[in-house]
Amino acid sequence: MIVHGNAILAGVLLGFMFRLFLLRMDYRQYPSYPHGYITHLAFGFIAAILGAVAVPALMAKEYTAVTFLTLAAQQFREIRNMERNSLRKLDESELVPRGPDYIEGIARVFEGRNYLAIIVALVTSTVTIWQNIIVGIAAGIALSLLLGPLRKGKSMADIVIARLGNIRFDGPNLYVDDILIMNVGLSSSRQLMLKYGVGVVLEPKNDDARATLANLGQRQAVAHEVATLLGVRKDVDEPEFTPLCRLNVATGRAALFIVPVEPDKNLAVEAVKKVPVLESAVRLPLRTVIGQIASD
């Protein structure tokens, strides 16, 4: 008979369910591959087992068992590598790539979610031992609901004001409001851009947001997400239709130019607002004295 069998079972169950809950597919279509799902569920299951047995092992005076947690940390770091490599490979065949910063962010999320599964399993099994299985499961569910919002980081709507911009050409140069996007040589392309193109201006709400928006990885993520949501009127031999997000260094405003498949221009603004703020792009100069003085 396994000692604390109930606790381990409840811990594994809750930890695994939590991982499943975090893995719900979203519009970013990742992991939309059934086998990607299986990999992550398997790792989630291992994470849940490790979390669930930690406290029972300690109670059985099996102190060496805890060292398995360090092994787990090593294993989950490997998940980050796995995700990074596979997304990088897939990025090569994207018309609008995610960019390395976005990939790094996704990879980090996958690693982090396994640690969350460990925590849920650990708390569930501990509370079950301390009280009983019903209280344990209730504690696990409560913690899951508490940790659930961690799934969502900030989105662009939190840090910038997005609005439609005016598209115009000055000679061959394409502008969205006062922001230079690119030089387009072919007049046939220019006509298509004026007809179908959408320009979205992103105005940072403060100096922190301004620094985040200046990050190239963040701007590439904006272009990728909007292209994923609205489609992009482009093929490999038409580089001028690549969506671009360019910065006006004088004002800190950025502008996205895209020729989407979807004609509704307001949807592009909504799509921009939904883009996640990348962890690696977050800058907080306002938290420092120098940053605050500089922002005056």
Added chain:
Amino acid sequence: MEVSIRNELVAIVTQNSQQVGGGGVPIFYATNQVDCERIALCLSRTLDAMVHELESGTYFLTHH
């Protein structure tokens, strides 16, 4: 591993022979504006290159 050269001139298309010369890049001389655009478009689509204009009847193609 695929290796490609980026941000490098691939070709120049011009009506103005006084403006460009020399260098290691092929130069295509066009007779008029329409001809210029036609050559630039053809090169762009076959080389997957971006066409930029210098506003003086000269176009250049580059990979980004």
